Amino acid sequence: MSRARRIDTHQHLIPPRYADWMHAEGIRPGGVDLPRWSEGSALRFMDGHGVRTGILSLSTPGVWFGDDAQARRWAREINEYSADLVRRRPDRFGFFATLTLPDVEGAVAEAEYALDELGADGVVLLANNDGRYLGDPGFAPLLELLDRREVTTFVHPGELPAPEVPGIPTFTADFLLDTTRTATSLILSGAIDRHPGIKFILAHAGGFVPYISYRILLTMLSQKSKARQAWTILDQGHQVPKLMEVFKRFYFDIALSASPAALPSLLEVAAPDHITYGSDFPFAPAPAIAFLNRQYEKYPLDATLRNAIDRGNGEALFPRLRA
Template structure:
């Protein structure tokens, strides 16, 4: 039991009540029940030593900056308490009140310096603006200077949903893909190379369309090279399958792939099924150990030796 799960969600009870009162179904699913004890039981049953907790979509901003700042602080304090009590079992990516950039920088500084967050979680888009947007430059500059690990989780695609097709099925993957391309074409991956971006769900469609991205780079006057894609980290949450792994392994730097579960939005039975496929997939044992733990230890040195 030594995996480090870089894609594990927290759903604080008060936050869950808030979303339910608003009638929000993240990604087209009900807000799941979550508790610290349930998370530990799940982790013990799936070979996970440490879960790095993060808030999923829709985040905390619903049009009111002050309200979003209060909720971000409450959630970060909640997560910090869990991490401080069980530092070997939990870490957390701090929530920011985006797209309030000033509030986001203030909260990121507090979370990293005072609460000792392991990194930051950002949604792929905010009000239809992706992470390479010029409005987000001050936050990227701050995170770059701090050498921050940033977990990028998909949000609601800024488009009308297709009736009968939940957002998690395909929209989430496109959202992640769009923000990765936005970061590349804006030059952010070069200018803010100190940020270590982890793309959820094996980067969405990024590995599969890698050469389309290169063609787009060439069209936009950028040197087309897979090296820029190898800067990204990729988690394998709900993506460690015979259909997805070949593309990911072809594109990603082997040192930049991490284990992910997507619990509790992915129920234990689904995680178990994906884990079964992953465990049967013919990987070099050293690469498997790196994905399960070693690559995440590089991102989170405090976890080294805590097996």
């Protein structure tokens, strides 16, 4: 069955030296303690949850903390660590290369090195980088490279450029808003139209994007015409399917989002061949992943679509994993 062959596009690694760095800085990603991770623990998790291959990525906070040179050193170390892991276990692991945004020059150089020399399966970008979202014109040189090379680009949320709310961990809602902001930035800036070759995977079912898709459409229209005209166009209805096509350009993983509350919105908005399985291991503990997997497995999906989410859509993004 497809469950035993899943391709997990949202799985993280935490190299030992990077973990030491985070602990020394007192950083708690998403407002939680940095979990323990090892190659062995990842394989045990995968074997117990039907995952054949995990595409590994570094999670927030990434490597940039105001020092470009430091970020470049850490990105190179993490990418070489990841590439070595994949070389030893190419059937079980892939990796998204860590870049250095908002250092654009460093990000372009590291993307080229990781793709050409290390065989990266794609790149990972944080939704915001020092408060700048991915539609920012300053990021155009990197997006042009990723577009030209048709790179699969995993977009993971980071800390919002705003104060935390006491008592609410940032992973609870802020992460979802961060992803929503950057997807909206890509749409409203026109970057999604200018760079059609980039295969953006939005983490956690796109945050709030599916649920507020019509609000985003209204914003798109109000930029081009008066708000009343925008309402009229939406109310007529016949243009709505065409306008909604912009959301079908994104890919969406189902990490921590395969619930009976979230799946209907996602399935209404996403293209069926643009949804991938995701776990969020090890930041999501195995029992939580098992619970959401059960919700997903009992959700009434067509067998063809379930197979596509579990594996087929991942194979299309990463042809080397085709059986």
